[in-house]
Amino acid sequence: RSLCSQGAPSLQSSQQKPQNTAHLDERPTLRELMCLKTDSKMVRCIKKSESHWKDLAISLGLEEEINSIQLNFPGDVHQACIKTLQHWLDGRGMGGAPVTWRTLLDALEDADMT
16 A cells, blocks of 8 residues: 555535535544645645745644744745644644644634635
């Protein structure tokens, strides 16, 4: 099996009613985030968030991590965005909200990246 053999759920706006929403309540892994199909809406949203990774960090409740990320990845918005997602996957931020595809989608929508 390849690293990316298990696909991630497709991203649908929470305003749209997906046929099967159970996958949105599952916990994503960094591997799944990195292995999303390049033409998927989730990838487009994450790519859009790279240049606005601070907005995503705020939406994910990671305000306290922003300075540390900036110091570790000065000028590297891609790595800053990845580190933001890693912190979120580690359970930091979101005030104890579950780490699920749904909370990521909500954060992307809150940051106006969908």
